[in-house]
Amino acid sequence: MNSTLKRVAVACLIMFGLLMANVTYLGTVKAESLRNDSRNVRMLYARYKIDRGWITADNTKTTLAKTVDTGDPKFRFEREYPLGKPFTHVVGWFAPESAAGIESAMGRYLDGSHPDMVVRRAIDMISGKPAKGASVDLTLNTKAQEIAYKDLASTGKRGAVVAIEPKTGKILTMVSVPSYDPNPLATASKDKVNKAYNKLDKDGDKPLLNRAIDLTYAPGSTFKTVTSAAYLSDDSSRDENTQVDAPDSLPLPGTSISLPNYHGESCGGRATLVEALTISCNTPFAKMGMELGWDKLKEQAEKFGVGKPLAIPMSVAGSSIGKEEGKAELAKTAIGQQSNQMTPLQMAMVAAGIANQGTVMKPYLVNKVLGPDGAEIDGTDPEALSEAVTPEVAGELTKMMISVVENGTGGAAKLPGITVAGKTGTAETAPGKPSHAWFISFAPVDDPQVAVAVFVESGSAGNDATGGAVAAPIAHDVMQAVLGQ
Amino acid sequence: MTAKRRGAQLGMLAFAVLIVMGAYAGVGLGINGKVPSGMLGYGLGLGGLMLAAYLVLAKFAPWADPLLLPLVTLVNGIGLVMIYRLEEGGIKDASASNQLMWTALGVVMFSATLIVLRDHRALQRFTYTAGFVGIVLLVLPVLPVVGSEHYGARIWMNLGPFSLQPGEFAKLALVVFFAGYLVAKRDVLALAGRRLLFIDLPRARDLGPVLITWGVSIAVLVAEKDLGTSLLLFGAFIAMLYIATQRTSWVLIGLLLFVGGAVLAGQVFSHVQARFEGWLHASSTAVYDSGTSYQLMQGLFSLGSGGILGTGLGQGYPGLTPFSFSDFIFDAVGEELGLTGLMAILMVYALIVERGLRMSLASRDPFSKLLGGGLSFILAWQVFIIVGGVTRLIPLTGLVTPFMSAGGSALLANWMLIALLVRMSDAARRPPPQAIQDEGMTQVMQR
Structure with a gap:
């Protein structure tokens, strides 16, 4: 009987082997799901169960998200957002089954599960204390943020405002309108949260989207700064006073149509670069684009950061000047139309790059991460993203943009005693549809502290809005708030 | 030459008790942040019990395998701690003090078996009695008044304030019966009949006992709605039949019969069908929402949430799974002790089975080999059915996780099972009597 006993022993071994293999599969491969x-x-x-870290701004002086101990053993720590709506798209929310914004992107620091916090967590575990997460301090200037939100919301339209500190890339303001109160999404009741979320999700105005980074729009005339940058860089003998053709209308090659200037205005046949930008003529920049060719225009855009994957730490939708097509399409791309699509953040980066002598800094929202004991765990060091133009070209562009504010379409952005450089944009969306209004700017010109991009999506309200009339005043207020006036 | 290794056994026993005490303290720290106040009492209680078991073993089975008692102490202790943990976590039906009392009774049964049964071969004389007792025990729950039905299975028997599962004791009686019967009949059963394809079929008239056992199994399945016990008994019978006759054809016939019977039962009885459906499509929303796979999936969530190292005792939510203290205790351990803890527990079971089978190989007579092989296999088989069930390796059938699940009958029966293995290992390892005198000095007495 020993031979069969041995076989039964093997059968038992196989049974235990199967159990162990299956348990291993469940405990490793399947454990996560x-x-x-x-x-x-x-x-x-x-x-x-986790005493989640707080989210602050203004160098930890202002609290944007805090944790409240409810004492309930199942749902002990709940989240509150004291400043609400203006900060929703940046701070995000912490819901029972999901999270958004910084709450999601910095989640592993906030809940303490980040590898940098392993030791701390182990100590909490052994000592039996509830796990405590790290706090995240944001680069936001809350005063400017609230003003940007108030201004933009009062237009009654959809839109976004982004302000960057040009020398570092710190994001000082990031507002998206319409916004919503994050607090109803942060209760521990799944049903209540789902109801609140579904209502927001079904809203035709799509409040859940962060228009500053989640969507791209035709940049219109603000893109002329990029075309100018390419044109100036292409030949070092060119400057703001270089004469360019500025016909009243430009026949587009391969089509039967001609490109007019805005509202059919005349630019006098010939104009200097600074004149062309000041009154935002279309024809000279369209012609410049065709002269430069697709590759040079695309290369210049890329040097400003277009097409580079970006996480601030939330991931940013990709901006693009579109696909290469014919000359006619190239002409339109050069004035920010056709398939040219930019995020408001990208246009703020263009302004910030010009302000920072041609160097685009990588934009970021997280100033520093502080452990539960208050010690700094992580901080962001400013980092150059790319060299968009030489300091000389940046200087010429700045002079041209100053003229836009002083003598041209961007007068509403003037600040008393401070020189402001800017560019308006009024982008056609579709024939017969209202245009988007844009304004990009920076100040003070001699020592830039803030670069702003304001975007107002005009499709939402019937009237026609130009960048100079709608967007520039908002940029004015935001710059003023940052500069402390 | 085997040694008694009694010192090693005592050391390992102390180690097992120490691990259990550590786990007990861990539960207190995890839930209340302090070492439980009853810790010393529990520790002394369990330690005293096991010391008593050891002394009985040392006196009445000195050559017994030194590993069996420490291994069983460990799984029994971990089960006890887990039940304590669930009770502390607010699961009303889990009672650690009850389980400790049953463990004490289990040790009493263990000792009594060793003291009363000095030679296990005596059991061979009670072959048919054991068979009769086994069948009676199986039938008891079906009878009116004494039998009672809980949670859809009619496997309980009311006995004053307690309810027993006689099926657990039937398991032991039937293995004794199978061993005795098969030793007597194995030569006949091994006779070859016609040859079909590549296997030798047994003779048709020898099919009788197999058919009877099969019939009883299916009857258990039908009358008591107890797929687990049915599968357990039939599997043990087939394994023992194979050990005795060395014929693969018996295994195949057995498998075919059981699968056929189960499929038929699945057609007729909705609960069998539901079990199968709940296994195959466990994670599907429809099956889960209907409740069919709710318990299984909750068990898997519990196990999976533990990951590799587990949450730590008292730190998880094992109580979310219904019956986490009985059928699903394995998943509960998985959540708090992780994959690491589960592997250790499976290793302990595998070692117990391995020691049992090794002892059977070393035994000198066919009855001991068959009884030892049968008892070891039925233990392994029971672990496979229930652990495989709660980890979704096979369809879920309600059985007790030996020594761990809450439940008195199973503890008593399994402690008796271990006593039998200990008794047999004592016989197998005991050195044969030495000749006292030299060959040359042998005196031949003649008249």
């Missing part, structure tokens, strides 16, 4: 299954309420409990 079992843990995160929506029907597994442990995830929900675990989310509220």
Whole structure:
């Protein structure tokens, strides 16, 4: 009987082997999906078991998100957003099953699960204290943020405002309108949160989107700064006073149509670069684009950051000047139309790059991460993203943009005693549809502290709005707030 | 030459008790942040019990395998701690003090078996009695008054304030019966009948016992709605039949019969079908929402949430799974002790089985080999059915996780099972009597 006993022993071995293999599979490969299954309420409990780190701004002086101890053993720590709407798209929210904005992008620091915090967490675990997360301090200037939100919301239109500190890339303002109160999404009740979320999701104005980074729009005439940059860089003998053709209308090659100037205005046949930009003629820049060719225009845009994947730390939608087509399309691309699509953040980066003597700094929102004990765990060091233009070209562009504010379409952005450089944009969306209004600017010119991009999506309200009339006043207020006036 | 290794056994026993005490303290720290106040009492209680078991073993089975008692102590202790943890976590039906009491009774049964049964071969004389007792025990729950139905299975028997699962004891009686019966009949059963394809079929008239056992199994399935016990008994019978006759054809016939019976039962009885459906499509929303796979999936969530190292005792939510203290205790351990803890527990079971089978190989007579092989296999088989069930390797059938799940009958029966293995290992490892005198000095007495 020993031979069969041995075979039965082998059978037993196989049975235990199968059990062990299956348990190993469940405990390793499948563990993650079992843990995160929506029907597994442990995830929900675990989310509220952690004393989540706070989110602050103004060098930790202003609280944007805080954790409240409710004492409930299942849902102990709940989240509150004291400043609400103006900050929703940046700060985000912490819901039972999801998170958005910084709450999501910096989640591993906030809940303490980041590898940098392993030791700290182990100590909490051994000592039996509730796990405590790290606090995240943002680069936002809350005063400027609130003013930007108030101004933009009062237009009654959709839009976005982004302000950057040109020398570092710190994002000082990031506002998207319409916004919503994040607090109803941060309660521990799944049902209530789902109801609130679904209502926002179904809203035709799409408030859940952060228009500053999630969507791209035709930049219109603000893109003429990029075309000018390419044109000036292409030949070092060119400057703001270089004469260019400025016909009243420009026949587009390969088509039967001609490109007019805005509202059919005349630019006098010939104009200097600074004159062309000041009154925002279309024909000279369209012609410049055709002269430069697709590759040079694209290369210049890329040097300003277009097409580079960006995380601030939320990921940013990709801007692009479109696909290469014919000459006619190239002409329109050069004035910010056709398939040219930019995020408001990207246009703020263009202004910031010109302000910072041609160097575009990588934009970022996280100033520093502070451990539960207050010690700095992580901080962001300013980092150059690319050299968009030489300091000389940046100087010429700045002079041209000053003229836009002083003598041209951007007069509404003038600040008393401070020189402001800017560019308006009024982008056609579709024939017969209202245009988008843009304004990009920076100030003070001799020591730039802030670069702004204001975008107002005009499709939402019937009237026609120009960048100079609608967007420039908002940029004015934001710059003023940052500069402390 | 084997040694008694009694010192090693005592050391390992102390180690097992120490691990359990550590786990006990861990539960207190995890839930209340302090070492439980009853810790010393529990520690002394368990330690005292096991010391008593050890002393009985040392006196009445000195040559017994030194590993069995420490291994069983460890799984029993971990089960006890887990039940304590669930009770502390607010699961009303989990009672650690009850389980400790049953463990004590289990040790009493263990000791009594060793003291009363000095030679396990005596059991061979009670072959048919054991068979009769086994069948009676199986039938008891079906009878009116004494039998009662809980949670859809009629496997309980009311006995004053307690309810017993006689099926657990039937398991032991039937393995004794199978061993005795098969030793007697194995030569006949091994006779070849016609040859079909590549296997030798047994003779048709020898199919009788197999068919009877199969019939009883299916009857258990039908009358008591207890797929687990049915599968357990039939599997053990087939394995023992194979050990005794060395014929693969018996295994195949057995498998075919059981699968056929189960499929038929699946057609007729909705609960069998539901079990299968709940296994195959466990994670599908429709099956889950209907409740069919709710418990299984909750068990898997519990196990998976533990990951590799587990949450730590008292730190998880094992109580979310219904019956986490009985059928699903394995998943509960997985959540708090992780994959690491589960592998350790499976290793302990595998070692117990391995020691049992090794002892069977070393045994000197066919009855001991068959009884030892049968008892070891039925333990392994039971672990496979229930652990495989709660980890979704096979369809879920309600069985007790030996020594760990809450439940008195199973603890008593399994402690008796271990006593039998200990008794047999004592016989197998005991050195044969030495000749006292030299060959040359042998005196031949003649009249």
